[in-house]
Amino acid sequence: MSDAVAVQHPMQVPSGWRPRLSAGWVGGVILLLIALPCFLTLPWALERFDLHRMDEGMQLLPPSWAEPMGTDLFGQSVMWRSLMGGAISLGIGGCAALISVFIGVTWGATAGYVGGRVDSAMMRVVDVLYGLPYILLVVLMNLALRPFVESGFKWAGLDESAASGMSGIVTLLVAIGGVSWLTMARVIRGQVLSLRSQPFMEAARAVGTGHMRTLIVHLLPNLIGPIVVYATLTVPQAILQESFLSFLGIGVQAPIPSWGNLASEGLPQLHKMATHAKSVEWWLLLFPCLLLGLTLMGLNFLGDALRNRLDPKRVKT
Amino acid sequence: MRREVLIAWPIALLLVVSGLMLGCNGEGDAADEAGMTTTYGAISSKVRGMDPMDIGDTTSSGIASNIYDCLYQYHYLKRPYELIPNLAAEMPTVSEDGLTYTIKLRDDVYFQDDPCFTETDGKGRKLVADDFIYSWKRIADIKNISKNWWIFDGKIKGFDEFREYTKTAESKADVDYSRPVAGLEAVDDTTLRITLVKPWPQVVYYLAHLPSAAVPREAVEHYGDEFLNHPVGTGPYQLKTWRHGSKIVMERNPTFREVLYPSEGDPDDEAAGRLADAGKRLPLIDRIDITIIEESQPLWLKLMAGDLDIGGIPKDNFDTAISPTRDLTPELVEQGVVLEVYEDAATYWYGFNMEDPLLGNNKPLRQAMNLAIDRADFLKKFMNNRGVEARGVLPPMIAGYDEDIDSPYTVYDTELAKQKVKEAEAEYGGPLPMITLTMGGTDSTQRQTGQWFIRSYENVGLKVEVEYMDWPSMQEKVKTKSAQMYSMGWVADIPDAENFMQLFYGPNGSPGANNMNYKNPEVDALYEKIAVMDESPERVALVREMQQKVVDDLPCVLTIHRVVFILHYDWLNNYKPHVFQYGLAKYRNLDAELRQQRVGR
Numbered sequence: 001m002s003d004a005v006a007v008q009h010p011m012q013v014p015s016g017w018r019p020r021l022s023a024g025w026v027g028g029v030i031l032l033l034i035a036l037p038c039f040l041t042l043p044w045a046l047e048r049f050d051l052h053r054m055d056e057g058m059q060l061l062p063p064s065w066a067e068p069m070g071t072d073l074f075g076q077s078v079m080w081r082s083l084m085g086g087a088i089s090l091g092i093g094g095c096a097a098l099i100s101v102f103i104g105v106t107w108g109a110t111a112g113y114v115g116g117r118v119d120s121a122m123m124r125v126v127d128v129l130y131g132l133p134y135i136l137l138v139v140l141m142n143l144a145l146r147p148f149v150e151s152g153f154k155w156a157g158l159d160e161s162a163a164s165g166m167s168g169i170v171t172l173l174v175a176i177g178g179v180s181w182l183t184m185a186r187v188i189r190g191q192v193l194s195l196r197s198q199p200f201m202e203a204a205r206a207v208g209t210g211h212m213r214t215l216i217v218h219l220l221p222n223l224i225g226p227i228v229v230y231a232t233l234t235v236p237q238a239i240l241q242e243s244f245l246s247f248l249g250i251g252v253q254a255p256i257p258s259w260g261n262l263a264s265e266g267l268p269q270l271h272k273m274a275t276h277a278k279s280v281e282w283w284l285l286l287f288p289c290l291l292l293g294l295t296l297m298g299l300n301f302l303g304d305a306l307r308n309r310l311d312p313k314r315v316k317t
Numbered sequence: 318m319r320r321e322v323l324i325a326w327p328i329a330l331l332l333v334v335s336g337l338m339l340g341c342n343g344e345g346d347a348a349d350e351a352g353m354t355t356t357y358g359a360i361s362s363k364v365r366g367m368d369p370m371d372i373g374d375t376t377s378s379g380i381a382s383n384i385y386d387c388l389y390q391y392h393y394l395k396r397p398y399e400l401i402p403n404l405a406a407e408m409p410t411v412s413e414d415g416l417t418y419t420i421k422l423r424d425d426v427y428f429q430d431d432p433c434f435t436e437t438d439g440k441g442r443k444l445v446a447d448d449f450i451y452s453w454k455r456i457a458d459i460k461n462i463s464k465n466w467w468i469f470d471g472k473i474k475g476f477d478e479f480r481e482y483t484k485t486a487e488s489k490a491d492v493d494y495s496r497p498v499a500g501l502e503a504v505d506d507t508t509l510r511i512t513l514v515k516p517w518p519q520v521v522y523y524l525a526h527l528p529s530a531a532v533p534r535e536a537v538e539h540y541g542d543e544f545l546n547h548p549v550g551t552g553p554y555q556l557k558t559w560r561h562g563s564k565i566v567m568e569r570n571p572t573f574r575e576v577l578y579p580s581e582g583d584p585d586d587e588a589a590g591r592l593a594d595a596g597k598r599l600p601l602i603d604r605i606d607i608t609i610i611e612e613s614q615p616l617w618l619k620l621m622a623g624d625l626d627i628g629g630i631p632k633d634n635f636d637t638a639i640s641p642t643r644d645l646t647p648e649l650v651e652q653g654v655v656l657e658v659y660e661d662a663a664t665y666w667y668g669f670n671m672e673d674p675l676l677g678n679n680k681p682l683r684q685a686m687n688l689a690i691d692r693a694d695f696l697k698k699f700m701n702n703r704g705v706e707a708r709g710v711l712p713p714m715i716a717g718y719d720e721d722i723d724s725p726y727t728v729y730d731t732e733l734a735k736q737k738v739k740e741a742e743a744e745y746g747g748p749l750p751m752i753t754l755t756m757g758g759t760d761s762t763q764r765q766t767g768q769w770f771i772r773s774y775e776n777v778g779l780k781v782e783v784e785y786m787d788w789p790s791m792q793e794k795v796k797t798k799s800a801q802m803y804s805m806g807w808v809a810d811i812p813d814a815e816n817f818m819q820l821f822y823g824p825n826g827s828p829g830a831n832n833m834n835y836k837n838p839e840v841d842a843l844y845e846k847i848a849v850m851d852e853s854p855e856r857v858a859l860v861r862e863m864q865q866k867v868v869d870d871l872p873c874v875l876t877i878h879r880v881v882f883i884l885h886y887d888w889l890n891n892y893k894p895h896v897f898q899y900g901l902a903k904y905r906n907l908d909a910e911l912r913q914q915r916v917g918r
Contacts, residue, residue, distance in 0.1 A: 073765060075697065141320035160751040161780045191643060249759060249785060254768050268633045268761050275621060278636045 024305020030298035034291055038086035045084040060281050070283035072265065076259050082287050085257035090295070092173040092241030092258070096143045097175025100238070101231045104184025105223070106109075109215060111185070112192025123189065126182050134179045138241070139250055141175035149174075165256050172251055176241050191223055225310035232303035243292055262288035353568070353603035354907045356889065357625050359610050362758065362788040363562055369530040371454045373464045373830075374792065375808050378527050383567055383605065384429075384901035385530035385550035388420060388449070389521055391897050393904045394582025394591060398812050398897060400521055401670040404444065404531070405778075406507075406550065408521070415516040417843030420524075422446055422507040425574045429555045432537035441533075441572055442553035444551055445827075446503035448531040451494060453501065454479065456528060456538070460489040464796060465528040468823040472520070474500030474512045475883040494534075516849040522811035527899055553600040553903040565607040569600055576893075578904060591891050600903035601891070609789070612760050616821050620884065623916030626907070627885035627892070632762055635701035638884060645884075652917060655886040659894035661881045662714050664707050664817070666873035667754065667770075672834045675752070675800050679744050682779075682820030682869040684726040685737035689777040690770075690874055691729040699766055704877040710817055714896070716852060717814040724868045727875050734777040751780045755803040757791035766804075796828040805832065805873070809896065813852075814860045818844050821867050888912040 047098030058075030061067055069078035111122040129137075150167035158166060195201060204214050239259075246260030247267075254261050266285030273280050338367070360376050367381040390403040402408060404426055409418040428434070428441035436442075456463045457480045469476055475498040486492045500512040513520070523529055536549035548556050553576070554567035580595035594601060605658075610616040613631035620628040631637045638656075640646050645656040669686075671677040691708040705713070709722040742749055754770055758762045767783035774781045794800045810816050822844045825831035843863040850856040868875075885892050888911040890903050912918060 052815075074768070159748075160781075164751065164782055249764060253783075254764065255771060264761065265765070268614055271618065272633055272637075275618060275634055275637060277634055278789075 022305060023301040024308075027298040027301025027303075027305065030294050031302060034086065034295050034298070035090050038083050038090060041080075041083050042087045045080050045087070062281075063283050069287045070281070072284060078197060078262075078283055078287055081262060082259070082291055084297070085259050085262050085288065086291055087241050088169065088252060088257065089242055089259045089292070092169060092176065092242045092252070093235050096173045096177035096180060096230055096238035096242070097234040099174060099178035100184055100234050101227060102181075103177070104181035104230075105188050105220075107181065108185035108188030108190075109192050109219065109223070110299040112189040113196065113211070113215060113219070115193075115196070119189070123186075126185050129179070129180055134241070135245070137179045138172075138175045138245060139177055142171050142250070145171040145174060165253075168253055169256070172242060172245070173238075176238050176245075180234055180238055180241070184227075184234065187226055187230055188223060191226055192219060195219060195222055204229040229303065229310055232299065232306050236299035236303070239282075239299070240296060259288045259292040263292065318878075322424065353679055354481065354601075354909050355604040355606050356602050356654045356905065356907055357606045358627055359608045359609055359616050359619065359625050361609075361613065361616060361760075363609060364559075364565065365789040365792065367404065367548040368545035368558070369452065369528050369532060370461060370463050370465065371545065372527055373826070374788065376788070378899050380565055380607065381548060381550075381565075382527050382530075382552070383902050384548045384552045384553040384556060384570075385527060385532070385553045386426070386900070387525050387527065387530050388422075389525040391525060391895070392579065392582075393895065393901065394579055394586050394893060396583055400525055401526070405524075408856055415518075416513045418511045418513070418520060419504075420509045420511070422509065423574065424507055426551050426573045427535045427574070428536075428549055428551055429570045429572055431536060433533065433536040433549060435535070435539075441549075442535075443506075444531055445506040446509040447506075448533060449509055449529070449909055450498070450501045450503055451534050452530065452532045454494050454498070455460055455532070458483045458489075458492050458494075460486065462796075462828055463528075464828045464830070467822075467829040467831070468523050468526070468528060470824060472513055472515075472516050473498070475525060476500055489523075491802075508600070509715045518849065518851045519811055519813050519815050522816075523814060525897075526810045541917045552650050554605060557604075563609055565609070566607075567605040567607075569603045573792070576903070586893070589893075591893055594891060594906055601901065601906040605902055611758070613762060623652075623886065623912070623918065626889045626912075627883065630701075630882050630884060632699055632701055633646060635703075635882075639701070639882065649884070653911075654884050655887055655892075657881075657883040657885070657892065657894050659881050659883075659896070660712070660714055661879040662712050662809035662812065662896045663806055663879050664710055664712050664875070665804075665877050665879065666707070666875045667802055668805045668833045668873040668898045669802055670800060670832075670834055671872050672797075672798055675745070675750065676801065678835075679741050680870070681744060682741035682749065682754070685734045685741055685777060685779065686774065687874050688728065688730045688734035688737060689773050689779065691773065691877070692727075693729070693874055695769070696877055698769065699762060700877065700879075703882055704879045707875040707878050708877070709868055710821070711814055711864060712809070712817075712859070715809060715812065715814050715817065717864065719859050719861050719864065722861075722868060723865060726871060727868065731777055738778045749779065750873075751782055753801045754781050754783045755791055755794060755800045756785050757788040757804050759787060764806075795832045798827050798834060802874075812896075815844075815848050815859075818847065818860065818867075821863075821872070833872040835867070835870070837866060837870060840866050840870075886912070886915070 014273050042109065047260070058071050059073055061071040063070045067077055067079065069082060072078055072081070107122060107126070111119045146167050150163050153163035153166050154160065200218060204218050209218070242251055242258065243260030243263065246258045247264040249261070249264065252258035252261055252266070266288060269281050269285045273282070360379070362376045364377045364380055365374065366372070366386065367377065369381065369385050372381055373380050386404050388403060388405040389400045392399045392401050400408070404423055406421045406423045409420045411418055421443065426444040427442060430439055430441045432439050434442055453469060455461055455831060456465050457469060457476055459480060460483055462784050466480065471477060479496065479498050482496060483492050500514070502510040502512070504510050531551065533549055536547070537544050540547045545693070546559065553570055553573045555570045556565070557568045558564060558566040576599045578594040578599060578601070580592065582591060586592055608619070610619070614633065616628060617631050617634050619625050638646060638649055644866065645654060648714065669676040669683060676683060694702055696702050696706065706708045708724040708727050709719055711718040738749070754767065763785060771781050771783060791800065791803060795803055795805070807817060807820055819825055820830050820833070821835050821837070821840055822831055823841045824838040826834040840863055843859055843866070847856055847859050847863065850859070881894070888908040890906040890908060895901055
């Protein structure tokens with residue numbers, strides 16, 4: 001098949017393709033094994049655990065049949081907190097990736113389609129934003145948006161504590177999504193620039209198709225491949241950003257768990273191990289980090305596999 | 318030459334040069350250090366500034382007290398704590414009515430050499446009596462927003478009037494420091510006379526307290542707003558390096574006067590080897606190297622590696638260092654580590670801003686917030702039981718401490734707390750809003766403590782959110798009355814109950830020491846009585862009465878009185894626990910050879 005046909009029909013399966021065990025499949029399986037339980041158990045996690053309770057006598061217990069991942073300083077189950085934290089981290093990562101896809105595709109497609117000075121101006125904005133430290137941008141956006149979001153939740157009927165917690169999560173995912181769209185914008189712009197001169201685009205212009213319809217009906221389907229690929233790669237990036245910020249204490253705030261702040265709580269154990277301390281609560285660090293690491297690995301494997309399948313430049317004739 | 322190489326080599330060169338410069342910085346430090354004995358320590362919070370006028374925290378005081386001197390100091394070895402002359406030549410002469418103190422200064426005290434002394438080509442000039450008057454006027458000058466005015470407020474004749482005068486000045490530059498104060502007189506260069514408005518039995522203690530240290534006018538005028546970063550004192554050390562947030566290095570002040578190590582102390586000092594340096598000229602160590610490490614774990618690792626000579630024990634490593642019988646573990650004994658334990662003259666609490674419309678006007682709420690706290694659990698989880706539960710304001714070693722104080726709300730009772738929450742809601746007129754607790758630290762222990770408070774209050778139906786910031790930022794927030802509830806405490810400046818009770822004296826509100834902005838006319842009246850009384854059973858009774866009223870009002874959540882566990886290596890000699898541990902580095906000595914043998918440094 002020619003590259004042009006491949007570009008126009010990115011979802012067409014090459015002949016002779018047979019499913020085989022690959023990194024992509026492994027990644028997908030890992031993701032299912034971790035992400036599914038996190039989301040499926042969320043109702044029980046929310047219902048069963050009062051995140052503010054302290055269980056006397058249950059503090060810092062090592063893993064056992066009753067508590068497979070042990071308990072923390074406040075007697076809370078590390079397993080349930082890790083599952084709930086996973087749902088939050090994955091949710092933030094996924095939503096942030098969706099936001100970045102939306103902004104990136106809109107920005108990049110518009111710039112590529114319009115071209116000229118508009119394209120130059122829009123891409124200069126991207127260049128400037130690229131040069132700014134993303135953590136600073138995330139923190140500033142978080143600070144600026146949070147009061148409004150919190151007011152919105154209170155107006156919607158949530159109590160102060162829930163509104164505060166939810167607003168922290170929502171503003172974080174908006175902030176991460178708000179700074180993660182730059183690569184997507186560049187890639188989409190490049191794709192649109194190359195598609196603009198294709199015969200089907202000329203045909204669309206010739207029959208008088210409007211700009212919006214051209215973008216949505218003709219261009220967008222041909223961009224699905226790169227969008228899916230980069231969206232898949234943006235998700236682990238967003239999860240890592242959230243985890244990093246929560247680890248530093250400026251993302252999701254305890255007692256609401258996320259893999260990042262759970263790892264942060266477990267970090268002193270690393271030092272205790274290094275100093276040969278008599279009691280080391282290793283489970284506080286191991287399980288959140290393991291879950292985060294495996295999830296990121298799975299997402300990256302999946303993203304790589306999808307890129308290999310769908311990236312037009314990689315498809316062999 | 319290929320284009321890539323043309324671009325690459327200047328970048329590579331830049332990196333190499335940068336690396337060399339960084340390395341050279343280290344080598345330069347090493348070259349400076351050659352031939353000097355250096356003690357290595359660490360602090361876990363940032364130093365806000367070293368200007369005595371505005372110093373108010375133990376971290377900054379601990380550092381700056383090695384650079385600045387006061388008129389009096391505590392004897393290093395004797396217990397109970399005893400004041401001795403420092404910059405003063407002798408103890409003050411007091412008039413019969415107890416209102417006039419005449420102090421003779423030593424004639425051999427010079428400020429350290431500094432470029433601010435332009436008239437003497439950078440050579441430090443002699444300290445004179447007028448330097449104290451100038452320094453204290455800076456505290457009184459309202460334009461400086463000093464947090465230490467409470468020390469002198471209402472005490473010295475004409476001084477309150479001077480403070481009022483400073484309010485009328487348009488700007489800092491308009492304040493005339495030559496304006497006389499009736500109660501502060503430099504009789505001559507070496508004689509200072511203080512005339513009081515009313516008896517002030519603790520005055521000599523406060524003349525040993527760092528804010529009363531003398532600073533040179535030349536330095537203040539030369540450095541302006543930067544003076545707090547550029548101390549110029551008369552002390553045994555001078556500031557060599559201050560990389561903010563990272564390192565402080567002090568070196569021996571070559572113009573420090575002759576001060577000798579004490580030749581007498583307590584009965585056990587000789588056996589402990591603390592009189593071996595009797596009669597030697599101070600300071601005994603040339604250089605003090607302090608690293609700022611906010612996280613406790615890296616600090617511990619450095620201590621265990623022998624990179625620090627002295628340090629505390631983080632909560633997570635307590636069982637590594639201390640056995641269940643509260644002795645040092647054999648492993649550390651073998652490493653040459655020595656354990657020192659002492660009761661600190663300190664009380665810790667979580668203060669309420671009593672001007673906050675919610676907390677200040679709702680006593681049932683404050684009672685509930687005290688009842689919800691399990692202090693025994695707090696001590697176990699966060700302090701390894703290094704302390705005792707605080708039921709009152711005064712710590713055990715201060716006269717007036719009452720172990721039988723009537724304090725029904727500083728106990729742990731969640732059922733009563735829930736009842737009090739209902740009362741609080743009734744008083745408020747509805748569900749209580751979220752309360753913000755500000756913690757003065759961002760390390761993992763602070764965050765765990767914050768979570769513990771959230772959970773403790775959630776248990777009784779109270780909503781609390783926690784914000785974390787570094788210590789100087791929190792102090793600033795408290796100073797400007799914008800913190801609703803905050804982590805705080807008080808370590809005694811002087812061994813007298815007045816030092817604690819002035820924290821609850823109405824006129825001392827923020828930016829003064831009464832950062833809870835607590836106001837109670839009955840408490841104020843009692844304070845005004847005890848402040849002018851000499852120690853006596855009658856005074857102790859009044860102190861207890863005052864403390865009871867404060868505890869009844871609960872302007873804070875009382876938590877603990879601390880017991881301090883300090884570790885130091887056996888190559889650090891002369892260490893003796895001292896509650897008023899300011900300016901004590903000059904007495905310590907180092908067995909550099911032993912340290913070299915043990916850790917190669």
